[in-house]
Amino acid sequence: MFALTPVVRVLLIINVLVFFVTNESVIQQFGLHSFLSDEFNPIQLLTHMFLHGGFGHIFSNMIGLIVFGPMLERFWGPRRFTFFYFFCGLGAAFLFSGINYFEMSQVYEAVRDYRNDPTPENFVGFFTQHGGSLYDQLAGFIDRFDAQPTNPQLIDGSLQIVNRYYTDQISQPMVGASGAIFGVIMGFGLLFPNTQLFLLFPPIPVKAKYLVIFYGAYELYTGIYRSQTDNVAHFAHIGGMLFAFILIKYWGSQRKTFY
Template sequence: MGNITETIKHLIILNVILFVVPQFLNLDLTNILALHFPQNEHFGFWQYLTSTFMHGSFGHILFNMYGLYAFGTPLEQMWGKKKFLFFYFSTGIGASIIYTLVNYYQFNDAFEKLIELGATKMEIMKLMNPTLIYNDEILQTVNALYNTSALGASGAVYGVLVAFGLYFKEAKLAMIFFPIPIAAKYFIPILLLGDLFFGMTRYSVGNIAHFAHIGGALVGFIIAWYWKKNQFKFS
């Protein structure tokens, strides 16, 4: 890690402002800036971007901003400001879109099951009240997908992490709960496999958007791989 670059610094400052200021002013910007399900009344297309600057807790923003600094700094030093910003916004928006597509598929799948059980579309939509709690698993699924908003820079940071791994494969990385340094070329795939596993099962701990992580990583890999492959043609 080197000294923080200007772009990284400004991104961190913007994230911190959007986290701290609303708390001091007692403002809830979730309905406006967090990413909502497309059929939800609070959904807006701008949320694919603005949600990447919102965070739910101090630990959430601390983890993401440290990741942005640690892995983004060498990338910006190598790519430059404009290229890094394009990459960062692309991975953030890409993560949001892929996360939404996965949720949309899961929602429609559960929705169709309710239709098969005899419910009408109007009856189902009346059940989408966020204050209602259901014992039925299918109703829990459609209600949660419809009403849960997503926020955080994690998708973009995962894209940055994957790009870092492509360019610095032998860099040693470790996690708090697994403090043994492992080369990035092994560490990052293991991390992504964990996200894929938790995203596809019910063993996930906490409200973590695993498919946003995977989406950001996928978009980041495609862009970084293309740039790395063609760096001598376009540099």
């Protein structure tokens, strides 16, 4: 069905094999943690690209790889395609981690402010701004705290909840080859912009360049206006596309340089 090229085949096999041996312990050890987490290890910048959180996750990524990857590998050759794939994946990881560092630093500042003034109003304000998805779960505690704002047990409990929320946020690993795959999609769109692709949903033909524009605009929008219940690493997708664009434009300006 698909004429797989050598590097694409190897990447596919490795991802599938790793998927079948992946468990929660493996994800915690080799998924990409926040730079602020004690569990962060530089090797995770690479290893997270071979881990996936479920069948749907790996299926969508591998479909992207086997649909768009072979043409790029034939065009560039195995060495340049391999470099491109990992360049996009690592670039995506750095962009995601940089934005995550900025966001989690803001959460840490809010945690520190709450520690200095643990009141029911500030507790509600903290979770309204940073953890709205947990607000309903905390409704009972908030009612008790609001009724007894000077109760030392409730104050201590609120501090534990806020501290645990921050720890949970920075300990949540990011996994998946999506950054590299979105780089591959961007590369395909740049090099073969007028290639007709037939979508499944909706079942219509579309040129590759328009698909890339749609993906980029969608990921940018959802990344900026991401809901608190959205656990998709949109900025990793954007990072993969951005670094693909940069590298292809650089290669285009260095036509006398070959691998």
